[in-house]
Amino acid sequence: MTAPGPLILHDYWRSGASYRVRIALNIKGLAYEQVAHDLRAGAQRAPDYLALNPQGLVPALATDGGLLTQSLAIIEYLDETCPDPPLLPEGAADRAMVRAMAAAIACDIHPLQNARVLGWLGDALGADEVARKRWIGHWIGTGFAALEAMIRQHGRGFAFGSRLSLVDCCLVPQLYTARRFGVALEGFPALVEAAENAAGDPRVAAAHPDRQPDAPGAAALPA
Template sequence: MTKPVLYDYFRSSAAYRVRIALNLKGIDYESVPVNLAEGAQKEAGYRARNPQGFVPMLEMEGQRLTQSLAIIDWLDATVPEPRLVPADPADRAHAMALALAIASDIHPLNNLRVLKYLGGPLGQDEETRNAWYAHWIAEGFAALEMLAAARASRFLFGDAPGIADVCLVPQMFNARRFAVPLDDFPTLLRADAEACQLGAFAAAHPDKVASVGAAR
């Protein structure tokens, strides 16, 4: 069986989610770096594989899969254990709401192409861009804290890591990179700390991925 190939960038939070999911599923994969900072995602060879020119992209079992949550959904359907999205409809809706509060409401406003547009065509300086970044994380985390707090357990939802934690941990990494204060989000901090103790999360950390890539 051909080893799955993940087209990846170490600091992409969307790619970080998929690395965590693959690790939780126990799937060994090959990582192919796509340097977003240098514009490699726009090169013709990559765009031929992924017309959106984003990461992650996963090639597995003859499929060419894009969009992190779609990839995770496919992994849950094809490698059922451990489940990352609950089977119960009400629990599934809650877990997906937590995940989408990050993946749809926070992350798109703060990804690299948005920051580059703010700093390029819109002429915003670094201080202004950082303030933009911090604002959307703080606003999004405030809502997420309220949404999660009532039903959180060891992890953001339940006693085992799931899709909400897979989305949370990369976003917490981003928040710390930009020195966003986090003391007002105790539920998020607790879930993040629990998840980061697990090998599947630790092995997917950008610092770990960058160091492995540098050693190759």
């Protein structure tokens, strides 16, 4: 495994999956150029981007090994090619638990509340703002209840153990989204504490949506 060459991250400031990859890149200390695609304007479906990435989604990471897609696959690649500091623990059972906690977010929560799904709920099913908020709250709440139990069992300061991991790459963006949608968080104290502990790390903080070049008013924020 060789370290990745020059990296270009195709992302969008408020994309939760892009936020995950930024956290991983920052924890690894890898420099990267950002190319923003405005999802609200449908830029991810522009022909030149589709030619590069037929999925028409962000994030995608251009490397000297080609274009990588899907946030978890990208993060596993970074962990294999640039193993220090590791984002997965050593033992197979521990690695499975970390991957399961990440999947509980990436497979069971996030896909149900991203922009394209919420758009369809409104446009094709006529779900109004209230119905969409109930939908969001239900799936985030169900997933967070499961994660709360897993973090109580496996967390020691961070969501898994006592150091940043793949779980944090997924958890910090998911908590950001939950707050953005006004989801009640009183039932998930261990989850919130672990996520805030991770979010306080300067490398994680630098990946925050508000600090990306394409964020509204980003230039006005302190560096």
